[in-house]
Amino acid sequence: MSEDDRTTQESECLSTDTAQASRYVEGVRDEFENNWRQDDIFLEKFFPVCPSWKPYIEATQKRAYRASSSRWKGIPKSPNIASKLYTPLRMLMNDILVAEEESRQHPSSPEKASGRRTAPRKPPYLRDDSWSTKHVRRILATHSKRKRVQNGAHCPVTPTLFLAGAGYQVLKISWTATRAVAVSGISPIEIILDSDDLPAARNRVVASQPFNYHQYPTQFCAILFGLGSDQGDRIGFDKNFVMDHQHGPLLRTRVDSGNGLPNEVYYSIDDTLFHSPSFVGRGTICWLAVKLEDPHSLFVIKDAWISRAELAGGESEGSLLRHAQSKGIVEGIAQLEHFEEVTRSNDPNDLDTILRNRQVDTPAAEDLKLDRVHTRIVLRTYGKRLEFFKSKQELLFAFRDAVLAHRELHEVAGILHRDISMGNILINSGGTEGNRGILIDFDHAIRVGDTSLHSTKRKIGTWRFMSRNILEGKNPHTYIDDLESFYFVLCWIFMAYTGPDKPTPKTVLPGKADTGSDKPKLKPVLPGKAAWWDDEDACAMKGGHFASRDFLLPLDSWFNGCFRELAVNLWNFFRLRSLGLTNFVSARNDYDEYLGYIDQCIEAAGWGPREHPPDKPDGALLPSHRTGNETETHPVPTS
16 A cells, blocks of 8 residues: 555544544533533632742753743644554653653652653563552543444443543553543543533533643643642542552442441442443432452442432432331342442542532632532442343232332331333343332432422433323322333333343334434334334324223233233223222232232233232322322321
């Protein structure tokens, strides 16, 4: 291949990559709409020039900066293509990062930073006996396909230059590897060459004023010294991730000991179960973890940033689960091991919040509404999501026990879940009756009878599983809405699955494309009007479903017999209520009728009769929201 052909091919590849990246970046910008904020003193707050750095920065500038032309040496002045900047910029920034290392290793000997470096010093973390990896960072050249940084499917952006090894959370990312993995936002830390492509942050994007790194070389060095610092919390990493020489990176939690001093409990992260694909919002991430003091244990740790405005009138998931446990509910729901609002220090009042991390001393009222608190919940593990059922029996037993747990929460603990979906019901394969299906994710749960602004938040949940009332947004959320969501979960499985691990073929649904992606969104093929349960017309479609004289959902033939009869019975349960053809008696009666249909199916399938648990005194009484004439009478429990 001639040089001209090679240049033409590289230009074509660059053009294709640039066009694709532009689409991705545009999608990111759309998500960040109304979430941009410029902080005029951002650099002064987060990247000041520390006195201990000055001799090393001066030595670096003496070596690599030409004061007469006010430019860094080796950087092309007028490149005709962006790729000509990649290698010289990477080499310059890595040179500055090496100087930062030396400032830590020889803080009292700044003369060691002087002089011209003739060859790169072998990094200490290449020695097998060194634990220095956690303090060493390098810029990866990611512009070639061989060294491209992998990212999540939700936003497969490839940064031009990538700073790897930036904290204990990404310790496994080796800068010497040919491929790194971005695990937080577009990348753990990204050096952005285009001032329009601003880095992502939780809730709102904060950016500095753009500055010319040739005209301000000292500030440029201070930024890289800060990014390379061993103080990860300076650039947003959680100080509760600590390094242990024997076990590697550990997550530290603080448990109340009762004497005013917290006990520290450590967990080793085994795997990442879930990572929110959204750049804006709670930033939920779930890990599978092992408690260090019990190597055979297994827990799920859930981190999320909860809006302080949402907490007004509401409760955190940890608080609600703790209350449920105090009421004796130990089956059918996720069991809480530990809950905390994460602190930045040993001071319990030093909460880890967005505004504190951004050093906003006098926040405006608008900023306070957008502040978020870092929460951490440790839960005991159970099993797989409902759609991964291995048999009809396993599916139905898990479904029944999840509904039973919902009743116990409502009647005994006075808690309403409000986000019933296929992903929030787990199958506990080894569980006993009452504990074979587990309800999880209480992020949107409230106390029964809560009338705060938090409780009136509309359209909570997944569209395909939302009740008609919630889609309409007219009446308060009640237990009937959650029971309807259970019904839509069951119908979805009966239509979308042809057996265990056999979802229907995937196809493109009209008007459903992922933002910023060149690939259409794929979903299970659902016949008839059920395909529109995810559409803006979902409310009308579901209303028509219950208004029909006949049950018309085309269930898969694998779910014939008593399973079809179950779906018809539950459909009629809601149809009669929506048409006002049945009188409201009590929540207990509604739950008993609903569970009774499930038990009939279980018995008809030959899996034995299912007796209801012994009667309990009536708890909260709620009218059907279909009539709206009755008033609620219930005790509101307190924690």
